[in-house]
Amino acid sequence: xxxxxxxxxxxxxxxxxxxxxxxxxxxxxxxxxxxxxxxxxxxxxxxxxxxxxxxxxxxxxxxxx
Numbered sequence: 750x751x752x753x754x755x756x757x758x759x760x761x762x763x764x765x766x767x768x769x770x771x772x773x774x775x776x777x778x779x780x781x782x783x784x785x786x787x788x789x790x791x792x793x794x795x796x797x798x799x800x801x802x803x804x805x806x807x808x809x810x811x812x813x814x
Contacts, residue, residue, distance in 0.1 A: 754777070761770040 757773065758770070761773060
């Protein structure tokens with residue numbers, strides 16, 4: 750996959766297609782940002798899930814006492 754993107758980048762630069770290269774670069778940056786945002790969202794879901802489990806355990810402990 751990396752070779753594929755490297756080939757595209759090199760061919761655009763050797764053919765002096767700077768406009769297309771900039772579009773490619775912006776697209777690649779957007780893909781990375783989207784991936785980071787998805788990872789953050791998954792992390793937030795996991796943190797909420799952990800917090801809910803702690804709350805449930807605390808309530809069970811209170812009820813047992």
